Amino acid sequence: MKFISVISIIVVLASTSFGTEARIESMGNTPDFIKDEVSAIKNPATTFGFGNTLLGSLGKETKLGDSWVRKEQWFGGWAIYPISPTMKLSVGATLNKPFETTQQYEAVSESGFFTVFDKWNYSPTSTRVNFLDVLGMGTPYGNVYMFAGVSIKDMISLALGGRYAGYKQESNDENKYISIQGGNLGLVYNILNQHQFEASINVDRFVFEGKDESTSPEISVSSSDLNFDINARLFWTMSRMNSVVPMFSFKTTNILGISTSDVGGGIGFNRTLYKGLIWVGGKYLYYSAEFPERIGGEAIYSPSTNQSLVENTKESSHKIIASFGVEKKMLWDWFTIRVGGNKVFEYLTKTDKSDRILEKGLFERDVDAVAWGVALGTKDDALRFDITVSEEFPYSNIFAGGDEGIMLVRISAALKF
Amino acid sequence: MYSFLITLAVVTSILYATESRIESMGKRDIFFRDDMQVFKNPATIGIFGNFVMGTMGFVNDAIDTSIVPERSFDSAMVFVDSDNDSVSVSVPYTVYDTVYGKRTDVPTNQWFGVVYNYQLSKTLGVFGGAAFNRDNELDLFYDSLRTVIQTECLTKLALPEKTAFPEVRGKMDLMLGAALQGLNVGIGFSKASQDLKFIYDSTEYGSDVSLTSLSLGMETQAGTHSIEAYARLSMISYSNSTPDSAIDMPATTDNSLEIGARGFIKTNLKGGIVFVPALTIAKNALFNRTYSRYSGGVGMNLRLDGGLFWAGLEGEYFINTKDSTSYDSAANVERSGYGAHFNFGIEKSLIWKWLIVRVGGSKYIGIRTTKSAGNSLREWVENTADDGSSDDVLGFGIGLNYQSRLRFDITLNEALPYFNPFSNGLQNSTNGAHMVLRISSTFSL
Numbered sequence: 001m002k003f004i005s006v007i008s009i010i011v012v013l014a015s016t017s018f019g020t021e022a023r024i025e026s027m028g029n030t031p032d033f034i035k036d037e038v039s040a041i042k043n044p045a046t047t048f049g050f051g052n053t054l055l056g057s058l059g060k061e062t063k064l065g066d067s068w069v070r071k072e073q074w075f076g077g078w079a080i081y082p083i084s085p086t087m088k089l090s091v092g093a094t095l096n097k098p099f100e101t102t103q104q105y106e107a108v109s110e111s112g113f114f115t116v117f118d119k120w121n122y123s124p125t126s127t128r129v130n131f132l133d134v135l136g137m138g139t140p141y142g143n144v145y146m147f148a149g150v151s152i153k154d155m156i157s158l159a160l161g162g163r164y165a166g167y168k169q170e171s172n173d174e175n176k177y178i179s180i181q182g183g184n185l186g187l188v189y190n191i192l193n194q195h196q197f198e199a200s201i202n203v204d205r206f207v208f209e210g211k212d213e214s215t216s217p218e219i220s221v222s223s224s225d226l227n228f229d230i231n232a233r234l235f236w237t238m239s240r241m242n243s244v245v246p247m248f249s250f251k252t253t254n255i256l257g258i259s260t261s262d263v264g265g266g267i268g269f270n271r272t273l274y275k276g277l278i279w280v281g282g283k284y285l286y287y288s289a290e291f292p293e294r295i296g297g298e299a300i301y302s303p304s305t306n307q308s309l310v311e312n313t314k315e316s317s318h319k320i321i322a323s324f325g326v327e328k329k330m331l332w333d334w335f336t337i338r339v340g341g342n343k344v345f346e347y348l349t350k351t352d353k354s355d356r357i358l359e360k361g362l363f364e365r366d367v368d369a370v371a372w373g374v375a376l377g378t379k380d381d382a383l384r385f386d387i388t389v390s391e392e393f394p395y396s397n398i399f400a401g402g403d404e405g406i407m408l409v410r411i412s413a414a415l416k417f
Numbered sequence: 418m419y420s421f422l423i424t425l426a427v428v429t430s431i432l433y434a435t436e437s438r439i440e441s442m443g444k445r446d447i448f449f450r451d452d453m454q455v456f457k458n459p460a461t462i463g464i465f466g467n468f469v470m471g472t473m474g475f476v477n478d479a480i481d482t483s484i485v486p487e488r489s490f491d492s493a494m495v496f497v498d499s500d501n502d503s504v505s506v507s508v509p510y511t512v513y514d515t516v517y518g519k520r521t522d523v524p525t526n527q528w529f530g531v532v533y534n535y536q537l538s539k540t541l542g543v544f545g546g547a548a549f550n551r552d553n554e555l556d557l558f559y560d561s562l563r564t565v566i567q568t569e570c571l572t573k574l575a576l577p578e579k580t581a582f583p584e585v586r587g588k589m590d591l592m593l594g595a596a597l598q599g600l601n602v603g604i605g606f607s608k609a610s611q612d613l614k615f616i617y618d619s620t621e622y623g624s625d626v627s628l629t630s631l632s633l634g635m636e637t638q639a640g641t642h643s644i645e646a647y648a649r650l651s652m653i654s655y656s657n658s659t660p661d662s663a664i665d666m667p668a669t670t671d672n673s674l675e676i677g678a679r680g681f682i683k684t685n686l687k688g689g690i691v692f693v694p695a696l697t698i699a700k701n702a703l704f705n706r707t708y709s710r711y712s713g714g715v716g717m718n719l720r721l722d723g724g725l726f727w728a729g730l731e732g733e734y735f736i737n738t739k740d741s742t743s744y745d746s747a748a749n750v751e752r753s754g755y756g757a758h759f760n761f762g763i764e765k766s767l768i769w770k771w772l773i774v775r776v777g778g779s780k781y782i783g784i785r786t787t788k789s790a791g792n793s794l795r796e797w798v799e800n801t802a803d804d805g806s807s808d809d810v811l812g813f814g815i816g817l818n819y820q821s822r823l824r825f826d827i828t829l830n831e832a833l834p835y836f837n838p839f840s841n842g843l844q845n846s847t848n849g850a851h852m853v854l855r856i857s858s859t860f861s862l
Contacts, residue, residue, distance in 0.1 A: 405840035
């Protein structure tokens with residue numbers, strides 16, 4: 001069961017889209033059915049709809065041992081420049097924002113999925129060891145994403161992005177190398193000046209090479225995988241306040257032999273409130289995954305206590321995801337409260353390599369159902385700090401509240417200029 | 418009334434400088450102007466006006482920060498030699514202290530100073546300035562290496578601690594210049610020294626150290642544009658004698674040189690974007706080590722309503738060497754690399770005119786190669802995400818501004834907003850337990 005939970009962590013990360021910022025996180029945890037600046041990460045053509053923007057995050061507090069560390073700090077922005085009355089250019093970048101492929105690799109690395117027999121006497125206390133620890137492979141650096149686009153007559157916008165993250169350590173008898181090279185192409189089409197159709201394709205090539213001749217036995221492993229996704233949605237304006245948002249997505253990830261894919265679609269509805277927004281949405285996804293038996297020629301064992309050999313398993317499931325979110329300015333124009341929920345119903349089938357069913361039935365992964373947050377900003381929202389609040393905080397004494405004093409989980413910000 | 422004046426006198430005698438402003442809005446001030454630049458280029462006193470400045474110092478008690486002169490690169494941390502003393506090669510323009518890896522639980526680098534302009538005639542003005550107790554880049558450079566040398570000497574001979582190179586005293590900066598019809602020229606001088614002697618077996622031994630910098634700067638305006646250039650020659654003179662002559666150091670002077678230039682080109686784009694090309698060449702040398710860097714790039718800044726936004730991109734090449742000596746017989750080490758910095762910063766008055774909120778980011782990514790004794794290691798490096806120094810990715814702070822004359826700039830612990838101040842405070846934070854990391858201030862005269 002512990003092995004299942006390891007896989008679940010990897011799969012949850014793999015299937016979570018780019019909704020990592022405080023606004024998205026605190027109002028439904030999916031960006032599929034609302035407009036938000038983070039859509040530029042997947043579809044850079046959407047930047048024209050937001051104007052000149054700076055955005056970033058002070059990070060997310062995560063517990064590591066006895067201390068709290070902040071991860072996922074990043075910054076970026078874009079500028080839009082009109083070169084003629086009918087044409088605009090957009091140029092932008094984000095720095096240090098971990099790509100989805102980077103996060104997936106880190107999740108795989110930290111999960112202990114690649115537990116193998118310790119031939120190298122790496123661990124003094126156990127006969128099993130994480131293969132990636134023996135290799136001493138680091139996590140990719142950089143995470144630089146740059147993009148540029150053009151908008152014609154405010155009707156059609158096209159943008160192209162490129163991104164890179166990597167790790168390299170090379171000495172006389174070692175060569176450790178990870179490279180994530182990718183890019184995206186985005187389109188926004190304004191239909192009748194009322195409705196917006198958005199489509200994007202993202203491609204990442206993940207290259208992993210590990211060679212260490214100083215160990216006994218020597219280690220040599222290499223792989224090159226392609227990850228990509230296709231997203232499309234339509235903001236169909238029904239009235240001044242109401243929109244319907246049908247969407248479609250297809251996504252496949254491949255990291256060191258772990259392959260997953262999600263394909264599906266859904267429909268959402270969002271309604272503008274007085275100084276706020278409410279949205280609901282539902283989508284169906286067909287999910288499938290395959291897990292390897294070996295890495296670098298070594299058999300993979302379960303990281304759980306029974307340490308049994310891992311078989312070449314496959315998973316497939318039908319998922320229905322229901323979510324909602326609401327944000328509203330309350331009391332003051334600079335103060336917004338947000339709350340949202342996200343529930344995944346999943347019917348999973350797990351089989352071995354001979355298609356023998358190992359598990360079948362309703363399955364629940366580690367998905368947080370409800371979150372809430374606040375935003376502090378200027379009256380015109382030109383500057384906005386989005387904050388995800390610790391869910392434990394309101395239950396405690398205000399002078400001692402939060403998980404070990406943690407009041408806020410994530411802070412992100414956006415500035416229009 | 419008297420109590421107000423006393424309070425003001427106390428405050429103005431303690432708190433004046435703006436390192437916090439730089440630190441909390443992008444970490445580097447190479448692409449925008451700040452009062453602190455009078456130390457880099459004394460000619461800029463002619464454009465900044467009259468003010469007193471100072472700082473209560475900084476604290477840096479982040480759990481994972483240790484006292485090493487190594488720049489806080491997120492790297493493999495595998496060294497082909499046992500020596501890791503690669504002093505920072507790409508420090509911010511004027512804020513160095515936390516970059517040099519100083520760790521302190523109590524406020525450190527407290528200093529104060531003043532600059533003043535006096536108009537002699539319609540076309541000619543003179544200006545001058547002084548600051549005391551300030552850790553300038555040379556002091557920090559020496560301080561970071563003296564600890565390494567000290568360890569090497571003491572380990573070899575097991576001598577009394579006082580035989581090693583001591584901390585310097587009497588830190589001061591003096592500046593003087595003239596303004597003539599749009600041309601400002603200035604000269605700067607800084608000095609710190611120590612002469613430490615002891616009697617052992619009726620013979621006098623000991624070390625003496627003298628740190629001297631001489632800088633020349635100019636600033637000139639052409640229409641709405643401006644050009645600045647400076648050159649600084651620094652000398653560290655030292656000698657050491659011990660009962661064991663094997664590690665005696667004869668009187669030696671190591672010279673360092675830094676040359677820089679930048680332009681402020683004002684345009685009409687987007688309400689007055691100012692483009693700033695900049696170039697810096699620097700070589701620092703001390704004991705058996707040299708640290709060279711060559712950097713250049715372009716930035717922009719833009720005045721906002723009640724604020725400023727800036728961003729810049731800068732390429733860099735560096736090469737550091739360490740040669741073996743009589744007291745350090747380890748193999749020669751050469752560490753070199755290239756990379757790029759991207760920085761941005763923003764400050765804006767929020768809610769009230771007297772409250773300024775600042776935030777900024779800094780990202781460096783590059784390739785570094787270390788060679789020693791026929792071995793080599795090549796790796797990609799980047800600045801650490803979050804170590805509480807002036808070289809990590811993000812920073813934020815506030816400014817308290819009284820009628821644009823008195824300004825307190827405060828660097829806040831980035832973890833501060835996440836923790837309940839009434840509970841355990843920041844005790845569980847890897848950024849350290851302090852809420853405020855630096856307080857500096859200026860007061861216009």
